[in-house]
Amino acid sequence: MNPPAKTRHAYHAAHALLPEGWAADVRIEVSAQGEITSVRAGAEAGDAERLAGPVLPGMPNLHSHAFQRAMAGLTETRGAGDDDFWSWRELMYRFVARLAPPQALAVARHLYIEMLKGGYTAVAEFHYVHNQPDGTPYANPAEMSLAHVQAAREAGIAITLLPALYTYGNFGARPLAARQLRFRSDPRAVLDLVAAVHASAPDDPDIRAGVAPHSLRAVDLDGLQDLLAGLHAEAPIHIHAAEQTREVADSLAWSGQRPVEWLLEHLPVDPRWCLVHATHLNAAETAALAQSGAVTGVCATTEGNLGDGIFPMQDYRASGGRYGIGGDSHVSRSPFEELRLLEYVQRLVHRRRNLTVGASPAVGTTLWLEACAGGAQAVGRAMGALRAGCRADLVVLDGGHPDLEGRRGDDLANAAVFAGAEGLVRDVMVAGRWQVCGGRHAAEDAARAAYRIAVAELLA
């Protein structure tokens, strides 16, 4: 057991979003290790550093395929037939075939800086591009995994690297297609990647790994069981599930069960698990998934872009279901836009307003707190809340922004999510270190230049 962390620095916020809701005059103390040691409302500023606006806890981005950032906007022209998720996937396969480690690094580093500037302070990287384009492993099989770790380290964002288990091409252990050979991995290889990530940063608590069985299309039960048997007991487990109706139909044809139904019956789905998308659930699955304690990873902008369908958010929350948000294909890098779209789609379907309320009657407050809590569980860290024992991840809004004029408490979160202004995030701290100051990241110009070169190479 470590000794209690010692306070190194104190901050003072006129308004801050605490786990129990908004509070005024909040003093936040942070240790040299970057952990919050105490939070107290109604405090004098005293010797504390005064923050420049209202403070939110940093948001975890629980689902990222970093390389897809470079594809944003490149798949919006209709092909020969009807376009859908599956035709998009073919474009993605063609794009990824050109990706080499230096480009993966440049794209991820630029993306992670954009995430920080948007208000994300941690990312779960669901990483499946393991091999060379012909399927041969790299000389160091962890090269692509470690490129993402390096990108996170250079950007200053916390990362949970999730190497994907990707063994088969479809339900029923069908062989991989040639264009899927870059993703090929077996349980042993995935566990080696987990070990390589931890070995690369043994002393950095903000670089960690879990695993990502890609989907029921890509794995079988034996492989899943081998993977889980070799895994550290606290490591997160993420899986794509039920994103598409065709996937549900294929699962039924294969096993007689729907994907989430199958998962819940065959595997010990519990709070370590994150089911990404889980869009197509029947009522029984919705209730059972909620009761499992797992997190659903909602990726609203990507699900909109891919035409996936509409998650039964109201029933799931009514059953106590936990959720967080993911940027996924990165058509958006803003947690505010993710939450806004999530709520708007629910409003349009139900023809009601202000649906996501709970402990707070304010939608902005509720969405931010719930997505932070679910996201923190999914990335496997003590973060996502302004309370002692959590990593000191602060998102400071611009107190001088006109959209915050005259706002107090819940209306600060409501404005941030629903007024939709550019330039609202001012300063962002990860683990006690400022990574974004005055809307700028120290490495952004260099990262942007390298990103442009990488994109030019990918499109050449």
Add this chain to the structure above:
Amino acid sequence: MNPPAKTRHAYHAAHALLPEGWAADVRIEVSAQGEITSVRAGAEAGDAERLAGPVLPGMPNLHSHAFQRAMAGLTETRGAGDDDFWSWRELMYRFVARLAPPQALAVARHLYIEMLKGGYTAVAEFHYVHNQPDGTPYANPAEMSLAHVQAAREAGIAITLLPALYTYGNFGARPLAARQLRFRSDPRAVLDLVAAVHASAPDDPDIRAGVAPHSLRAVDLDGLQDLLAGLHAEAPIHIHAAEQTREVADSLAWSGQRPVEWLLEHLPVDPRWCLVHATHLNAAETAALAQSGAVTGVCATTEGNLGDGIFPMQDYRASGGRYGIGGDSHVSRSPFEELRLLEYVQRLVHRRRNLTVGASPAVGTTLWLEACAGGAQAVGRAMGALRAGCRADLVVLDGGHPDLEGRRGDDLANAAVFAGAEGLVRDVMVAGRWQVCGGRHAAEDAARAAYRIAVAELLA
């Protein structure tokens, strides 16, 4: 007949979105009156001023209630019961009761600058706050109308001011509620406001007026006919229609007809008309509205925020229906976000991608061109296209933005709509004059300061 306008200035763009699609090396010549005199692709730059990135035609914002900008984010906390459009309307009534002309001016001026920075170059202001809070007209009954004209003039955006006819409180000529007395107007008063707007700027072609019968709740057939009889033959006519299912039910109870059905049967709905929202249409209404030549004003972000429901975009477009976009309550000030949400909601409902394609297979190109054309028709101007005879409204994207790296033609529009980057709009010209340069408007700091003061007063 005026003599043909004489070229005063020439511009050259490496890429420009012409009515027939993207073209390279485009020379655009503009008269001293701010009209495009010629557009030629494949041209040498020669003596022309080189534009800093790809060029789109300026987007008309066909539906605005400017004062609601100051409410953005203030209505997202659930009240005592279920929240919906109607509970939101009560909050809006309470908010508008505090609005005086100086605040209306400050809010609109700030908003119109935000619109320009977002890529809108014209606004149709659907204006219903005519009177003092107790319902007494101002000493000059046009004071509130003219405040919006002044705001547009100071911002440099073209305006079509649409004074609303608002006589009744509900279907069947029910009396106004006390909190609706600020909106009270009869056909004569509305026509006087139209005349006052034109008299205020007789020589400015970019300040014009039409009329806005508020909704079938607020008018009767006699009033509508009187209004149309007194109106200049080319003035636009806008009306809210079928935004809410309760409105449809109330219309059926009143007349036995649905709102759009009633409008199409009783009035000469033609290309002068813009039906705002038109969300709830049956199949017959969808086809008949499309065939009328009227424009549907889709306000995707506001309709999402208010939980209105989902417009049958696919059937309407398949019948040849015209549409444009409106910021409405201004929870967003970006035409790119409006178009993105419009397409995403359709994709989610239909579980397909790339739905809005037509002359171009690219969704970004199609959405921008169609919304420009519909919007131009709705605001009643020759604009929204880069062709001779149109007003010279240019939106120049930042050619150095990484999201445009390596992009050509359709993928430029796709990136602008779907990659969702901040800071993509660089320079904006309205009627031959630059209003936004390098992402900044000359009056933005002063307008922002005045806006903050106005909001503080409204929330005091």
